[in-house]
Each structure stands twice: as C-alpha cells, then as structure tokens.
Amino acid sequence: MPIQEDFEKSGAWIFKWRSYLPLLMFIIGIGAILDLRNTQFTKYDTIVEVICLLVSCFGLTIRILTIGFTPAGTSGRNTKNQVADHLNTTGMYSILRHPLYFGNFFIILGVVLFTRHIWVIFSYWQIYFLYYERIIFTEEAFLRKKYGDEFIAWANKTPILFPRFKNYQKPELPFSLKNIIRREYQTFFAMICSLFAMEVISDLIIMHHFKLDTGWFVIMSFSCLFYIVTRFLAKKTKLLKIAGR
Numbered sequence: 001m002p003i004q005e006d007f008e009k010s011g012a013w014i015f016k017w018r019s020y021l022p023l024l025m026f027i028i029g030i031g032a033i034l035d036l037r038n039t040q041f042t043k044y045d046t047i048v049e050v051i052c053l054l055v056s057c058f059g060l061t062i063r064i065l066t067i068g069f070t071p072a073g074t075s076g077r078n079t080k081n082q083v084a085d086h087l088n089t090t091g092m093y094s095i096l097r098h099p100l101y102f103g104n105f106f107i108i109l110g111v112v113l114f115t116r117h118i119w120v121i122f123s124y125w126q127i128y129f130l131y132y133e134r135i136i137f138t139e140e141a142f143l144r145k146k147y148g149d150e151f152i153a154w155a156n157k158t159p160i161l162f163p164r165f166k167n168y169q170k171p172e173l174p175f176s177l178k179n180i181i182r183r184e185y186q187t188f189f190a191m192i193c194s195l196f197a198m199e200v201i202s203d204l205i206i207m208h209h210f211k212l213d214t215g216w217f218v219i220m221s222f223s224c225l226f227y228i229v230t231r232f233l234a235k236k237t238k239l240l241k242i243a244g245r
Helices: 003-016 018-034 042-067 099-115 118-147 149-157 177-207 214-236
Strands: none
Touching: 018 099, 018 118, 018 177, 042 099, 042 177, 099 118, 099 177, 118 149, 177 214
C-alpha cells in the first residue's frame, strides 16, 4: 500500500477512536501520581489545582470561540467518517486550520498537569502530536479532494495548529450561545469530571485521605446539573436547535 494511502487509513482509524486519548493520559496520570504518594504537596496543592482548571478552561474557550460561529455539518463529533458540508475559513479557522484540536490540547493538558511530573507533561506533548498528526493528514486529504483549489489557497496561508493572528477574518455567521450549549455540554462535563477525578485521586494518594473541597463540590455539582438539564433539552426539545447551525 502506498504510504499516502497507509497514512490516510491509519488516520481514519485514529480519527474514529480519537476520543480515547484523554482516557489514555488519565491512566498514565494515575500511575504518575502513585509515584508521589510519599511526597507532601499540601502547601502548593490549591495553586496547582487552580492552574490546572485555568489551563483546561482556556482550551474550552478556544473550542467555544470556534464552534460558536460554525455552520451545521462542520466541526462536529462524527466518528465514523469525515464530514464537511462547508469549508470553514473565517473566525478561528482564519488563524489556524485545526482550532478544535488546539483547544483539546489545553483541555487535556490541564488534567495532565495534575500529575506534577515533568516527564508525563513532556510525554503528553509527544503523544498528542503523534496522535493527531495522522488525523490531521486524513482530514486534510479529504478536504483537498472535496474542495481542491479553495482548500489549497486557504492551507497555504493558514498554519496547522499555531495561530497566526494577523490573518484573522471576521466569522461569516454570528455567535450562537445555543449552538455552544448544544454541542459542547459533553466536552464541559467530561473536562470537569476528569479534573475532579484527578483531584480526588491525588488527595487519596498524596495526602492519604479523602477531602472534598467546597470549591470542587460546587463546580462538580453545577456541571452535573448542567449536563442533565442540557442533555434533556438537546434530546427531547427543540429549544437549543437553530436553523443552519
């Protein structure tokens, strides 16, 4: 099999299972925290947790600024095959070609930082870019075949992952909060659950006891309520649906 086809085939397989990268890093993270069981981090524990939360929220913000302006049939959660009813080239897509993956990097990084291990953080960088390299290759091969010169012209001036802010172009569609809530409530819930789980596990391993901080209790309770209500509205009503989004 030609290497290009091999890359596309392996990229399509990874694309289908791409949601499991956070689970892989979660397992590695727990193993790393076990190495800290005889170490005291009490003095800096709150600072570390705040940094982790802020880093993940930064990644979620990137996703929000991307999806809030995108039309239907793009930037979706499809896992079986590539879908692109429209080539996004404005908004976040005018400063980098894969803003959602850029956002995902920081969401997962916030969870990885809970390990307090430099080698885990460094390994995450390598795993992330190796993991998404094939996915990006497959996606761009699909877009090039479908949009041809339009894709090439956009790709020639737009970086893959790292933003080029001078290229920014105003989005074609207005920002839609309903679109964000409907399409990102699962991301928000998964992010909070991951951070909360790492907080509980790190306390049990490092501090040798379970301690439910008031702040984390409030955040987790809100995220659970938000998930339940939003899922009901998204599945059982048309309240969050917008034509063309």
